[in-house]
Amino acid sequence: MCAGIWGFCSISGGRTMKKIKSIASVAMLAAGLGFSGQAAYAADISFMSFSYAEEAAKPSVEALLKGFEAQTKLTVEPLGYAWGDMQKNIFLRSRSKTLPSVAQLSERWLPSFANVAGLVDLNEVYGKDKLAAIFAPDALAMGQIGSKQYALPLISGSIGLIANKAVLEKAGVTKTPTTIEEFRSALVAVRDKVPNSVPYTMATKNNGSILLDFMIWTWTFGGEIIDEQGKVKIGNGDAGKQALGFMVSLMKDRLAAPEIDRPDARRLVAQGASAFFFDAPQARTHLRSFSGQGPAFDANVLPLSTPVAVAGKEPASIQWGHLLVQFSADGKAKADAPASQFITYLTSDDAQSKFPLEQSALPVTKSARANPKVTGDAFLTAWAKAAGNPRRNEVGIWPNAAELTQIIGEEAQGALLGQKSVDDAIQAMHKRLETSMANVNKQN
Known part of the structure; x- marks a missing residue:
């Protein structure tokens, strides 16, 4: 049976498949290895996935x-x-x-994984031109390094602001x-007016989550963390201080709360205890699940453009x-x-017309994005309009991204607490980031 847009045929049942599986079985028995050259698996393929560990996404x-x-x-x-x-x-599995x-990333x-032994260049598997013809350019670019x-x-989309309309209405x-x-006034x-609420469930724990909120507010105030040449910028000028100062002020005024990560935000918004949080469009699926209302909860989910510091500026x-x-x-x-x-x-x-939509995200292929199921989805249409022109994660593109994320999370959390x-x-963030980036820039 041919695999849709790819134009080559998947090997299905019959003599060819039996022969391949027989050869694979002999090879595994002889070498004690699985398909990837690692420890043997009972299945033909092993798939490491965080979506499989999520209650809302596992059925899909x-x-x-x-x-x-x-x-x-x-x-x-x-x-x-x-x-x-x-x-x-x-990384642990790589060592062992x-x-x-x-794997899903x-x-x-x-x-961070570009130098892991065994990582396959998929241009060599499918052909660079063929991939370019199949995938939406913005989606394909996410998987490229050089x-x-x-x-x-x-699946694809952006990280943007989401509001709970029911909570806003309750607050007047x-x-x-x-x-x-206007954003601060709404939070107040x-x-x-909404008892026991966390107006904005800003990420205040988990360095990976803190980074995203901090990055968006830094851009909002006109700053950068690290530029495209690898130069640390966060300590230059006032934008970084304004962004972190804004976040700290929200904590002090009880407009945000400690010990909040993205899963906590989703639950609080779904339970009517929070009005705003930053997340990907996939959040709609989580809100459906955590509210217990399923698609009926969609009426409360409102994608918004990030508020701007200066009128007329592009939302982050x-x-x-x-x-x-x-x-x-x-x-x-x-x-x-x-x-x-x-x-x-x-x-x-077949898969792209179902899975991304079930996760409230955009498909990644050109043909799937043209599907009426996508073009007719009011939420995804509103999301794309609110997102504007999403910017590439300026921390995540570097090979030392894990260390950079840890530094930013630790220093931001220190101020928030x-x-x-x-x-x-x-200033500490700037110096630590410079030290980390010095090694990267030497290698480049």
Whole structure:
């Protein structure tokens, strides 16, 4: 059976498949290795996924696995890890030579894995021109490092602001905020009129989550953290201090709260205890689940442009998506290999017309984005309008992104918790980031 837009055929049941599986079985028994050259798996393919570990997304992942297995007669072993544990566990599996066949990544993690042994350049598997013809350019670009296509996109979108309309109505907020001043006024109204609420569930724990809120507010106040040449900018000028100072002021005025991560924000918004938070469009699926109302909760979900510090400025948002990477013993793979077939299926018209929409995200292929199911989705249309022109994560693109994220999260949290002044936190952040980036820039 041919895999839709890809134009080559997946190997299904019959003599060819039996022969390939027989050869693979002999090879695994002889070498004691699985398809990826790591520890043997009972299944043909192992898939490491954070969506599989999420209550709201797991049924959709299971449906994908069943669809693939029915089409190809190949089996998939899902390995579910929480989003916050994925990077650590991939590195651990790399050291122990038990990497999965395929793994799901957040787009900002890719540079951290560029040097992992066994990572496959997918241009060599499918062909660079063929990939360019199939995928939307913005989605395909998320998986590129230099001339290499180290990942293919699974779902796409941006990180932007989401409001709960029901909470705003309860607080008497009739106009959605477009400026920082209007945003703060709306937060005060929620604090004063919605008991036991956290008006803005700003990320205040988990360095990876803190980074996103801090980056958006830094851009909002006209600053940068690290420019495209790798020069640290956060301590230059007042923008970084204004951004962190704004965040600290929200904490002091009980407009935000400590110990909040993205999953906490989703639950509080779904339960009517928060009015605003930053997230990807996938949040709609989580809100449906956590509210217990399913699609009926959609009436409360309002995508908004990030409020601006100066009228007329472009609202800030961050590129976002989920990626698929492939591992093999020698970093090579053919298009008809089991793991390659799995990636082909996940990015086929059949899968892309279902899974991204179930996750309230945009498909990644040109043909799937033209599907009436996508063009007719009011939420996704509103999201795209509110997002404006999302900017690339300026921290996530560097190979030392994990260290950079830790530095920013630690210093921002120190100020948010009152352990440091804003000035001290920004200056310490700047110096630590410069030290980290010095090694990267030397290598470049």
